[in-house]
Amino acid sequence: MTAAPFTLDAPDAASDEVLARLMRLHPKVIDLSLGRTQDLLDRLGRPQDRLPPVVHVAGTNGKGSTIAALRAIAEAAGYKVHVYTSPHLARFHERIRLAGALIGEDALTDLLIECETVNENRPITFFEITTCAAFKAFADTPADLLLLETGLGGRLDSTNMVDRPAATVITPISIDHVQFLGDTLRQIATEKAHIQKAGTPSIVGPQSDEALAVVSEYAQTVGAPLARFGLEWSATPDAAGGFRFDSPAWSGSLPAPNLRGGHQVMNTATSVAAALILRDQGFDLPDTALRDGLGRIDWPARLQTLTRGPIAEALPGWTVTLDGGHNAAAGDILAEELARWAEEDRRDFGAPRPVHAICGMMNSKAATDFLRPLAPYLAGFQTVAIPGEENAFSADDLASMARTAGIAGARAASDIPTAVAGLAGLPVPARLLICGSLYLAGRILRRNG
Template sequence: MDFARSADPAVQRQLDRLAALFLPQGRFGLETIHVLMDRLGNPHRQLPPVFHVAGTNGKGSTCAFLRAMLEAQGLSVHMATSPHLVRYNERIRIAGKLIGDALLADLLAEVLDQSDDLAPSFFEVTIAATFLAFSRTPADACVVEVGLGGRFDATNVIEHPAACGIAALGIDHERFLLAPEDGAPEIPLARIAFEKAGIAKADCPLVTFNYPHEAQEEIKRAAEKTGAVLAMRGRDWDVSAIAGLEYRDKLGDLTLPLPTLPGQHQMQNAALAVAMLRHQDAVEVSSEAMAEGIRTAAWPARLQRLSPGPLAGEREVWLDGGHNPSAGEALQQHFAGQRLHLIVGMLANKDPAAIIEPLARETASLTAVPVPQHDCHSRAAFGLRAVHAADVPAAVVALPDDDLPVLIAGSLYLAGEVLRLNRELPD
């Protein structure tokens, strides 16, 4: 777990308290977060319309598109995302701006003081502080990214969202999301869908992609059980990409621009954000604002080309925090047929093959680096081709002076370190 460091002493005191928390592994149930919310005055019931997004890959990007579209409409937007890359503050955006240090320190102290006897998790405290902040500052909408899974994620205390969305599904966080449980599906992707669809709420739009049959059936079951209004791609809405995004649903057709965020998968994430907005009636967003949001959305460390800086220099360096097979496939689609130097670092509980195998044909050199302050794979886990470097700067310096691009990938924690080293702090 990355608790971050802060230059502000008051924030650091609270981050130290967070770091000392008991961290329940695989807690099942929302009892603790509900008790904590009750003690805080139930701030989750005092929020503006909430857009709640789950998924294995793409949920953060979908949130970024939603925020950009809502703000292009002239609306004030709170946003909760995870994990942070460089600063803990990145998790909480209040009315468009990252939370300031003084307010962050006060909120964390308030929540930690109220939960001392509950043995809360890091994420439960974080979400409680986030919703407390949101409830105390006026805004027109909230965009909330699920942290892990959905069914038992702390964000799932949200009771009446404007719309829920489920992005791409894949196998990840197996230790938690595939843990044996009576009554849960045994087929892995169906179980993942079961967990993500746990955010469905009665009379609330549940907007999804289309998935393999076993996953699709679980999502349909969840919608029927809860009374959610299912809006599934291919049935209730669809999109194709030619010169732009051609979106269609029962309200009509839209022609929208292609995203400026790199990667073919971002077209799907942008379309999901559009579909979520089109299938709800809590806030009004014009097609012009949707188009502007697609053009302006930013989401760091997801196929991000680094600016010239202390780490990248003038070289073409790309950064991606993806660490599962779906992320590996997306990277391969983006770099297909293009030779590159791959610098990779992965946590010990992730599979190196997820990234290095899809990119095998594109990889001109492979350098393994540690993920600072985390248990991670050694060079040997990446195969005979891999060489070791002590850190990312050493890996970059050791690369041949050629015109090939560089891709740094494998961990969001590593990505945060790269952004820090290149002085590109998310804002």
């Protein structure tokens, strides 16, 4: 059996040309600041002052899943929701969702050209100028709610331009982006805590004691009312995959979310805590919207099962799972899922199915910390360089780090099709895990439709 040939190149679009030009405006030195963002927003007429109610979300892990769950709840109640997330997977358009639909190609191109023109060739980072573009789109299109994800940190993140959001949410904080945010948990938590604002309720998901102390201290300093997991609210998983939610405002049982992984219970519980804050502010989010919304969550590349496309077709009888987790905390979460797979397989097949992995990672990530928890569960491990990414680890370097992390048989593959072809003759049933980066996941999804 041979793997079906496939490519990983994305189709060109007019917006791609503008995005490429915006990349070239990048300052020579990367410095996290708000000055360039503030200047461009002023030139655009301060769109950040004309937004619908904003829920601003920061954290290291779970931001996107929490936003996806809160969007599903609000949309189940009939609200029109803007969403800003990053990075994108297959197309840049995914970053800007306008009143429930991804921004269209023509609208995106026009918007980017407008921002490019108004910026007048001044140095500005790609994230800064595209965030300004998103604010302009959100201000110009009517909606009931904006869910706004930070790109990096919080204090100096370009999204941190809304003076009085309806609520802030801080998902679990761990070590990541140390070159920008600091190399201690306290430093990183401090950066993320700064999205909290005076008088704005702050919903805080599960945290380590150290991170929770930092977040709570800053909230109290600025006067942000706190709704913290384990204190003001709690969530307890049940045997059916759902959870019991308890708070002074509301208590009840909720169904399993439409997201794989035990960690998603806490992400979705955090979104429920946020929904209850919005309910207090006048949003009509009935219990039926909470329950229905959790069953409608759509968030690709988070333990996503691929049932079609070239990889699934090349490996009949395999279960193919795609995940974009890429830091130490994500490695721990993924290891918990692999352990759960083994238990499922013992029940269904009498023994765990072998798990083979294909991994690619960006060179800004602590690869060994991500990979070490996975080592006991893997029957085979191949590394690839992420196609089209200059700042990705080479396959050889990542394989070496994997061996350091305890994956003795790690080996480099020249590309993804070759790695897949190397699995095609192995006994089935088996599992394939593709992991290590949202950028790698995006390349896969582009050709998977």
